Amino acid sequence: MMRRTIGSVILGLCCIGNAAVLQAPVASAVPAPEVEYTYDVVVRRHYEFPGNDALGYGYRLCDRVTQGASYSDVMSDVKADVTPNDEFAANYLVSNAIGILCPVRVWQLRNSAANYRPPD
Secondary structure, eight states, X not given: OHHHHHHHHHHHHHHHHHHHXXXXXXXXXXXXXXXXXXXXXXXXXXXXOGGGOHHHHHHHHHHHHHTTOXXXXXXXXXXXXXXXXXXXXXXXXXXHIIIIIOGGGHHHHHHHTTTOOOOO
């Protein structure tokens, strides 16, 4: 009888413990935009920036789009300034800079890219 009671208590405590674990909120954190952008273009993909200033260059791209530069103009600038400078690498850099550092400009840039054709 005593064993059955102790077993029931242990089983009950295990169930309560499992319920508490299942109801605990999941913690998640998002890095600051500057950290995410820098990681994406310096660590994940390695770019060579003018003045070795990845973050400053990203904000300059945001400024260019804010001033009305088209996607074609921004891509040309990136290909002239940064290595690697192929179409894929330039697009990755522009997408990350605008999407992470100044996301309010995404639609402006997207609209200017509507008829973009990569140069041959």
